[in-house]
Amino acid sequence: MRYLVLDVENSVTHHEYTNRNGDIKKHIDMGPYGPKNYLVSVGFQWVGDEEGSYFCIKHNEQQPTLSARESIQFALDQCDVLIGHNLKHDLKWLHECGFTYDGPTHCTQIAEFVLLRGRKASLKLKSLAEKYKVSDKKIDLTEGYLADGVGFEAMPWDIVEEYGRGDVNTTTELYIAQRDTIDEDDNKGLWPTVRMMNAFMYAIIEMEKNGISVDFDELGKIKADYIKEHAQLQRELTEMAQAVIGDTPVRLTSNDFLSELLFSRKVTDKNKWKEVFGIRKDHRGKDLPRTRMKNKPFNVALQRNSTVTKRTVVEACPICDGAGTLPKFKKDGSPYKKFPKCTRCLGETVVYTPTHKVAGFKLKPTDVNDLAAHGFATNTDKLERLLHNAKDEARLFIEKYARYNAVSSYISTFVEGIERYTGGDGILHTSLNQTIASTGRLSSSGPNLHNQPRGNTFPVRRAFVSRFDGGKMLKADYGQLEFRGAGYLSGCTIVRGDIDNGVDVHSYTRDTINAYDNEPDITRQDAKSDTFKPLYGGMSGSPRQVNYYKSFLAKYSGVTAWHEKLKTEALTTKRVVLPSGREYAFPGAQRLQGGYVKGTTQIVNWPVQGFATGDLVPLGVLSVYRKMKARTDLKSVMMITVHDDLEIDVYPGEEEEVTKIITEGLLDLNAMCMEFYNLDFKYPLEVEVSIGPNLLDQDTIATEHN
DNA sequence: CCGTCTACGTA
DNA sequence: CGTACGTAGACGGA
Numbered sequence: 001m002r003y004l005v006l007d008v009e010n011s012v013t014h015h016e017y018t019n020r021n022g023d024i025k026k027h028i029d030m031g032p033y034g035p036k037n038y039l040v041s042v043g044f045q046w047v048g049d050e051e052g053s054y055f056c057i058k059h060n061e062q063q064p065t066l067s068a069r070e071s072i073q074f075a076l077d078q079c080d081v082l083i084g085h086n087l088k089h090d091l092k093w094l095h096e097c098g099f100t101y102d103g104p105t106h107c108t109q110i111a112e113f114v115l116l117r118g119r120k121a122s123l124k125l126k127s128l129a130e131k132y133k134v135s136d137k138k139i140d141l142t143e144g145y146l147a148d149g150v151g152f153e154a155m156p157w158d159i160v161e162e163y164g165r166g167d168v169n170t171t172t173e174l175y176i177a178q179r180d181t182i183d184e185d186d187n188k189g190l191w192p193t194v195r196m197m198n199a200f201m202y203a204i205i206e207m208e209k210n211g212i213s214v215d216f217d218e219l220g221k222i223k224a225d226y227i228k229e230h231a232q233l234q235r236e237l238t239e240m241a242q243a244v245i246g247d248t249p250v251r252l253t254s255n256d257f258l259s260e261l262l263f264s265r266k267v268t269d270k271n272k273w274k275e276v277f278g279i280r281k282d283h284r285g286k287d288l289p290r291t292r293m294k295n296k297p298f299n300v301a302l303q304r305n306s307t308v309t310k311r312t313v314v315e316a317c318p319i320c321d322g323a324g325t326l327p328k329f330k331k332d333g334s335p336y337k338k339f340p341k342c343t344r345c346l347g348e349t350v351v352y353t354p355t356h357k358v359a360g361f362k363l364k365p366t367d368v369n370d371l372a373a374h375g376f377a378t379n380t381d382k383l384e385r386l387l388h389n390a391k392d393e394a395r396l397f398i399e400k401y402a403r404y405n406a407v408s409s410y411i412s413t414f415v416e417g418i419e420r421y422t423g424g425d426g427i428l429h430t431s432l433n434q435t436i437a438s439t440g441r442l443s444s445s446g447p448n449l450h451n452q453p454r455g456n457t458f459p460v461r462r463a464f465v466s467r468f469d470g471g472k473m474l475k476a477d478y479g480q481l482e483f484r485g486a487g488y489l490s491g492c493t494i495v496r497g498d499i500d501n502g503v504d505v506h507s508y509t510r511d512t513i514n515a516y517d518n519e520p521d522i523t524r525q526d527a528k529s530d531t532f533k534p535l536y537g538g539m540s541g542s543p544r545q546v547n548y549y550k551s552f553l554a555k556y557s558g559v560t561a562w563h564e565k566l567k568t569e570a571l572t573t574k575r576v577v578l579p580s581g582r583e584y585a586f587p588g589a590q591r592l593q594g595g596y597v598k599g600t601t602q603i604v605n606w607p608v609q610g611f612a613t614g615d616l617v618p619l620g621v622l623s624v625y626r627k628m629k630a631r632t633d634l635k636s637v638m639m640i641t642v643h644d645d646l647e648i649d650v651y652p653g654e655e656e657e658v659t660k661i662i663t664e665g666l667l668d669l670n671a672m673c674m675e676f677y678n679l680d681f682k683y684p685l686e687v688e689v690s691i692g693p694n695l696l697d698q699d700t701i702a703t704e705h706n
Numbered sequence: 707c708c709g710t711c712t713a714c715g716t717a
Numbered sequence: 718c719g720t721a722c723g724t725a726g727a728c729g730g731a
Contacts, residue, residue: 021726254727255712270729285710289718372712374728379713409714413724437721441717448723451716458715482717529719532717538719596718605720613717613721643717643721 003047003106004079005172008090009040009152009164017420019412027420027446030089032096033209033429039097040152042072043164045172047083052168054161057097062157069099076101085109085125085171088201088434092208105198108174111182113435114193117575117585118606120284123435125170132181134173137166192581193615196676197434200618203625203638204432204442210637211429212449212464213649214422215694219463223415226407233404240397245359246311248352252404259375262383262394264360265306267375273305277368290368298367306375310354317345324349361394380405410453414460417447427467430640439606440582440614441643450642461696468635470652472691475698476662477645478617479686480505485612486535488683489579492558499684506531512551516544535559535608537601563604567597576607580615580677613643616681619672621646624665631661647695655691659702663687667706 013029013036029037038058045052053075055068065071076082076099084090087107094101109123121127129136142163145155152160182190234252241250241261251257260266267273274280278291293301316322320342328336341347363376363386370377370386377383380402387395422428428449436443444450452458466473478484483505487495498505510527519542522530533541534549541549553560569576570589577583584606590598597603621641628634635651636658646666650658666687673681685706692698 019725023726025725251727256728281710287718374711377712405713406715409725412726413714417724433722436723439721441721443722444716445723448716451714451723453715454717528717533719536719540718601719602721609717609721645717 001080002078003081003083003175004044004075005047005052005083005168005175006042006044006075006087006090006094007084007164007167007171008042008093009160010093011037011040011151011153013037014149015420019416029423031208031429032093033211033425033427034423035425038153039093041160041164042068042094043161043168044072044075045168047172047175052165052172054165054168056157056161058153059157059160060154062160073099080104081106083108083171083175085128085167085174087198088205091201092205095205095209102202105201106175106179106194107198107201108171108178109435110197110201111178111194114190114197114440114582115178115182115187117583118438118440118610119585119587120438125167125174128174128178129170132174132177134170134177136170189577189581190583192677193440196580196615196618196622197440199676200622201434203618203622204434206625207638207640208429208432210639210649211427212639212647212695213467214418214426214428215463215465216419216422216426218465218694219415219418219460222459222463223411223419225459226411226415230404230407230411233400233407237397237400237404240393240400244311244361244393245309246352246355246357247314248312248359252401253408255372255378256374258378258401259372260309261360262363262378262398263365263376264309264358264362265302265375266309267306269305270374273371273375274373276301276305277371279368279371279373290371293368302365309359311357311359312352312354314350314352317342317349317351319344320349322349361390361397363390363394410458410460413447414452418460418463421447432640437614438584439610441609441617442613442641444640444642449640456696456698459696462694464695465693466649467637468649468651471636472650472652472655472693473695473698474648474650474655474658474662474689474691475645475695476648476666476687476689478612478620478666479688479703481616481644481685482532482608482612483535484683484685485616486559486562486608488681489607489611490556490559490562492556492562494556494558496684509548509552512548513544516547519544536605537563537603563600566603566607567600570599570603571597576603578607578611578615579679579681580611580673582610582615584610615677616669616673617641617644619669619676620666623668623672624662627661627665631657634658650691655701659689659691663689663702663704667704670706 013034014026015029016024016026018024040059041056043052043054055065055072056062057064057068081104082101083106085108087105112123112128126136141159181187237252238250280288282288320326324342324347325339326342328339345351365371365376370382383398387398418428430444430449431446433443433445484499487499506524506527509531510522510524513530514521530545530548534552539549566576570586571591574587574589575583575585586599586603588598592598624646625638634654634657636654637649639647639649646662648658648662667685670681673679687704688700689702690698690700
């Protein structure tokens with residue numbers, strides 16, 4: 001067997017843009033799909049050799065290496081396993097530059113990610129070299145250049161070559177050390193996951209390459225509508241706010257301001273505030289439980305640590321007389337060129353004098369959970385809960401404000417995100433990252449296409465259209481995949497029975513919750529989060545929610561028993577092992593005083609999320625990828641996967657063929673699990689296919705079962 | 707300038 | 718004691 005370690009360097013493009021505040025922001029395009037980027041150099045080394053080869057492809061000073069292309073392709077043709085650190089990047093470049101390789105791979109970043117078993121640690125080559133104590137001889141002169149915006153194409157060639165050869169060398173030694181580590185008895189069960197993720201990498205490269213086609217005319221219209229709505233809301237909200245605060249300037253985009261406006265109180269000392277109410281986060285950035293306080297002490301603490309905000313009247317600063325500056329003279333009596341800011345108005349030229357009238361909407365927080373580090377929480381869910389005690393004007397303001405916040409997000413994050421990352425070819429090549437999420441599912445960035453508002457309500461989806469004249473956008477979703485995955489993993493017969501009988505678990509959730517009391521009815525969509533909460537170890541909520549969670553655990557007793565089994569496994573082995581071979585480490589698992597197992601929510605959540613969307617979906621997508629590759633006559637292309645779906649840009653006339661391929665591929669999990677995990681995975685699955693002219697207007701055309 | 711906090715959205 | 722993500726803007730301390 002011949003093992004080839006390879007690494008490419010490429011030019012990058014710096015994209016600068018101005019946001020709506022006038023701030024200049026930038027991002028760097030490292031990929032091969034921008035028309036400006038090009039391949040600078042390629043280095044490779046055979047495992048077992050002392051030294052490798054290095055080739056110049058295109059560099060400002062250095063002549064391209066003679067016969068570089070032939071030598072590189074020859075090596076690729078000879079190799080049995082291609083190795084690299086973040087090999088997806090190198091393969092994308094090789095493919096775009098006309099090289100061919102589609103054989104087995106070993107990405108050291110993927111392998112290390114699997115070995116980490118869900119723990120977070122740096123996956124940079126440098127960090128791994130330290131961890132495995134392999135030589136990292138290269139003197140890293142490139143960082144300084146890169147920081148100054150000098151790319152590999154413009155650095156002195158001897159630095160590029162030294163760095164490149166060093167990288168290949170380090171990766172070679174890392175590969176050997178890492179392979180030996182995975183071969184150890186304690187780790188060898190991870191090989192199937194490593195191999196699966198390497199195989200799946202090809203499907204990801206295909207999707208990143210194909211990307212999604214954007215209709216800029218349509219996007220422009222949608223943006224214009226949003227901007228109009230945003231401006232209107234801003235006017236109305238400003239007016240409403242101004243009416244209750246006097247002359248104080250309105251700053252709608254500031255959470256500090258909103259907190260003070262809604263609750264009519266200003267925090268005296270933010271650090272003290274956090275301390276008193278126990279507003280802290282753990283190392284992962286998650287909220288820790290806050291100080292438990294009964295009503296009375298809570299209100300006393302509120303009063304002690306904040307002051308009531310008063311309406312103001314504006315007047316010219318009495319100290320500087322409205323100049324904003326105070327005259328200052330040198331020793332010789334001549335004036336300074338620039339006078340310092342006025343100490344009273346701080347250069348604002350005006351001062352706001354409090355009146356005796358309370359400012360703002362005078363909302364009352366119910367408990368510590370309505371607070372935030374800066375003052376009072378102003379997010380939509382919390383505010384919604386306070387709505388029923390609020391006066392009409394406050395309620396109207398809050399409702400408008402929620403929409404204002406949402407529209408701001410739609411414009412900045414979604415519309416402008418799409419605009420700035422879409423290249424000149426009109427295609428959005430978002431990144432699908434394999435080594436980020438602890439559970440093993442993908443993440444998406446540049447921009448994130450995994451968090452677009454769902455379904456048929458978000459007009460921005462209308463701007464995602466087929467790249468083919470008369471083409472269609474097709475989407476296939478697994479139905480209730482995580483619920484089914486939990487059913488499989490737990491072996492719960494009640495879950496299985498419900499699936500076999502076509503019981504819709506979310507409707508069951510909705511009906512159970514609605515039947516409990518006279519609170520307003522929830523919809524099936526609302527009920528989804530309630531279905532999943534107990535599945536993932538959640539138990540807190542309103543009385544009717546808690547009632548449902550209890551009944552869920554009682555009904556699906558197999559799931560409840562499985563939760564106990566997982567906790568025992570985590571306690572005794574500090575690990576949880578999935579049928580695929582994927583593992584999660586819980587080094588801190590221990591039983592606390594009250595019997596609660598530390599980390600329970602992750603112990604019961606990760607296996608469900610990871611098995612469904614990290615182990616199964618990739619196999620389904622990979623199967624579709626293979627089927628599409630095998631059909632060289634088809635022109636349709638895979639675009640993206642969003643956790644439990646797969647989206648394809650369909651060439652006119654290929655609708656039926658693609659529907660068949662996508663359903664057969666996604667339902668092909670028994671054979672795929674056998675191939676990759678040596679697992680006889682038999683469980684009823686459902687795939688629903690929809691199609692339309694864009695990603696907004698979609699009609700369901702098929703529902704298939706295995 | 708950079709990290710923290712808040713808020714938005716998804717499966 | 719639902720979990721897993723990415724992005725943007727405001728703010729405050731270096």
